Amino acid sequence: MRAATWRQGIPAFSILWLGQLVSLIGSGLTRFALGVWVYQQTGSVTSFTLISLCAILPGGAVLPLAGALIDRWDRQRIMIACNSIAAGVVLLLLGLVYAEQLALWHIYLGVTLLSSTNIFQWTAFIASVPVLVPKSQIGRASGMIQTAQALSEAVAPLMAGALIALLSLRGLLLLDLLSFAFAVGSLLLVQLPPPERTAEGARAAGSIWHEARYGWTYIRARPGLFALLMYVTAIMFAFGVFQVLLSPLVLSFTSERQLGLILSAGGGGALLSGIVLAMWGGPRRRITGVFAFGLLLGLSLILVSLRPWEPLIALAAFIGLAGFPLLSACNQAIWSQQVEPDLQGRVFSIRYLISSSTLPTTYLVVGPLADQVFEPLLMPNGALAGSVGAVIGVGEGRGVALMLLGASIVPLAATLIGYLYPQLRSIDTPAQGE
Numbered sequence: 185m186r187a188a189t190w191r192q193g194i195p196a197f198s199i200l201w202l203g204q205l206v207s208l209i210g211s212g213l214t215r216f217a218l219g220v221w222v223y224q225q226t227g228s229v230t231s232f233t234l235i236s237l238c239a240i241l242p243g244g245a246v247l248p249l250a251g252a253l254i255d256r257w258d259r260q261r262i263m264i265a266c267n268s269i270a271a272g273v274v275l276l277l278l279g280l281v282y283a284e285q286l287a288l289w290h291i292y293l294g295v296t297l298l299s300s301t302n303i304f305q306w307t308a309f310i311a312s313v314p315v316l317v318p319k320s321q322i323g324r325a326s327g328m329i330q331t332a333q334a335l336s337e338a339v340a341p342l343m344a345g346a347l348i349a350l351l352s353l354r355g356l357l358l359l360d361l362l363s364f365a366f367a368v369g370s371l372l373l374v375q376l377p378p379p380e381r382t383a384e385g386a387r388a389a390g391s392i393w394h395e396a397r398y399g400w401t402y403i404r405a406r407p408g409l410f411a412l413l414m415y416v417t418a419i420m421f422a423f424g425v426f427q428v429l430l431s432p433l434v435l436s437f438t439s440e441r442q443l444g445l446i447l448s449a450g451g452g453g454a455l456l457s458g459i460v461l462a463m464w465g466g467p468r469r470r471i472t473g474v475f476a477f478g479l480l481l482g483l484s485l486i487l488v489s490l491r492p493w494e495p496l497i498a499l500a501a502f503i504g505l506a507g508f509p510l511l512s513a514c515n516q517a518i519w520s521q522q523v524e525p526d527l528q529g530r531v532f533s534i535r536y537l538i539s540s541s542t543l544p545t546t547y548l549v550v551g552p553l554a555d556q557v558f559e560p561l562l563m564p565n566g567a568l569a570g571s572v573g574a575v576i577g578v579g580e581g582r583g584v585a586l587m588l589l590g591a592s593i594v595p596l597a598a599t600l601i602g603y604l605y606p607q608l609r610s611i612d613t614p615a616q617g618e
Contacts, residue, residue, distance in 0.1 A: 196374040197316040197325065203370025204309060205332040207267065210363025211298075212340025213347075214274065216447075217356040218291050219431065220344075220440050230551035231288065233428050237547035238295040250304050251533025252395040255526060259308040260376040264368055266305035271364035273297045278357040286353075307536065311528040314520050315377050322520045323470070326513035327461030340451075344444060379525035399534030402527065408611035409522065412474070413538055415608060416515060418598040419478055421542040425591040426485060426504060428550050429584050430497075436581025437492040446494060450501030458509040466514050470612045473514030478599035480507030485592035489576055489585040518612050550587065558583030 215235075223232045254262060277294050280286040310329070317325045344356060351359075403409050430450075434443045467473050484504030488497050523531045561568040562582040569578045576585050602608050 196376070197313070197328075199370050199374050200309065200312075200316075201328055201332055203367040204329075206363045206370075207367035208332055209340050209343070210360035211302075213344045213356040214360045216340060216344035216444070217353045218295070220443075221286075221353055222288065222291060223432070223435060224440075225288070228551070228555065230555055232432060233547050233551035234292060235295055237544055238292045239299045241296065241299075241544055246300050246303050247307075247533040247537040248396040248399070248530075249392070250307055251399055251530040252392050254304070254308045254311055254529030254533070255379075255395065256392075258376075258378075259312050259529075260371060260374070262308045263305050264371050266301040266308075267364050267367045267371070270298050270301045270305075271361055271368075273301075274357055274360050274364070278354060278361070281354045281357065303533075303536075307529060307533055310516070311379070311525075311532055312376055314525050314528065315379050319521055321465070323465035323513060323517045324462055326516040326520070327458055327464070327466065327509065329513070329516070331455060331458030331462050331509070379528070381526050395530055399527075399530035399532075402523070402531050403534060406522075407607045409519070411602070411605055411608035412471075412515070412518065412611055413535055415474070415478075415598055415602040416511070417539045417542060419481065419511065419595050420539050421546060422481055422485065422591045422594040423504075423508070424543045424546040425550060425588065426481070426488070428547060429554065429588055430488065430501065432554065433488070433492075433581050433584045433588070434494075434497060436584065438494060442494055446498045446501055449498035450505035453502035453504075453506030454509050457506045458513075461509055461513045466510070466517060470514035470518045471609065473510045474518075475599050475603060477507035477511035478595040478602070480504060480510075482592045482594075482596035482599070485588050485595070489589035489592075491577055492581060492585075521612075554584050554587060558587050562586060 219232060219235055222235060226232075273294050277286070277290065280290055313325050313329070314322065347356060403413060431443055431447075434446055481504055484500040484507075487500035487503065490496060519532065519535065520528070559580070560566055560583070562573050562576075562578050562585075563569065563580075564578050566573070566578065568586070572586060573582065576582055576589065
């Protein structure tokens with residue numbers, strides 16, 4: 185019976201999944217090309233990290249309202265509208281490139297707008313998964329979603345690194361436009377059923393502002409979910425440091441083509457992990473997978489900081505990103521199984537808001553710290569050149585490496601603390617609803 189239900193759920197889910205995959209790859213091309221353009225134009229880690237800051241800032245203002253509206257409105261129409269608006273933004277950027285008028289502020293504003301539409305679109309997609317597949321297969325569906333994200337991480341940097349010299353920024357933006365058209369087409373081919381209405385959802389009904397706040401009320405009333413949220417927030421802080429500083433670290437001693445290969449190695453790890461999860465469904469105890477990523481991330485942060493050697497950094501990227509689908513799929517499965525379908529927009533939006541709450545500060549502070557504090561410390565005549573520099577090296581990029589090494593403490597300590605907290609360690613035992 186489970187297999188039949190799974191087969192019935194596959195067509196619509198698979199069509200949406202394929203559309204999201206193509207869109208993610210297209211967006212990855214744009215993200216890579218814009219990042220390289222900014223770094224090459226400015227040579228500044230701060231300017232580079234501002235792109236990531238613009239991508240995360242809209243969440244604080246948009247996410248709570250987005251969750252309430254997603255639970256109220258037709259989720260399929262929301263996704264179509266968001267893809268269409270995002271295509272319009274990319275089209276404007278493309279026009280500026282052709283007119284040779286593209287400036288940094290255009291990129292920052294464009295990334296902000298793209299991030300705002302993505303918040304609505306991605307939350308609506310994730311909240312729609314439980315109405316397309318049964319609860320028993322949420323782990324596999326989450327694995328497929330992570331596979332799509334991993335494919336974009338593996339394919340987009342490799343494609344962009346190979347194509348940027350041939351097609352330039354304008355060509356990659358054009359490919360992104362085509363990917364949006366494909367995503368909208370996939371959405372037009374399916375019909376999303378509305379979520380089942382529950383008693384908990386009825387109790388949460390009220391004004392739009394009441395519903396926007398209800399996600400936090402729901403989480404705070406459940407110690408296990410609250411502890412899981414705090415753990416993932418700490419892990420995402422360290423992962424944010426890893427994401428922001430990996431590219432400047434690599435570009436400090438090698439070319440953008442090598443950066444593309446290293447990012448693709450990381451994406452390959454995420455892809456392999458996602459495929460395994462899609463076939464396997466993940467561990468029976470989902471929290472085990474969540475904790476495993478904390479340990480893998482700590483290890484990858486240590487490895488990436490040791491020396492400026494492409495194979496070692498590629499290995500670190502592979503290990504770190506291979507664990508991310510495990511975290512995301514297991515974390516998503518816990519939330520999808522424990523939160524009522526008609527509340528998932530509100531609860532998931534607050535969950536995303538809090539788990540990413542450290543990222544704006546990370547993106548804002550990491551760049552200046554790298555440029556003005558840590559990099560000078562590990563220059564040949566820097567204050568730490570004779571001590572720490574004797575271990576991880578001196579010169580350009582080694583201050584960034586020191587920051588990554590320091591960040592490794594966070595996931596390792598958080599995993600130990602999380603494991604020792606009973607409400608988190610036992611969150612997905614049969615007694616709590618598995």
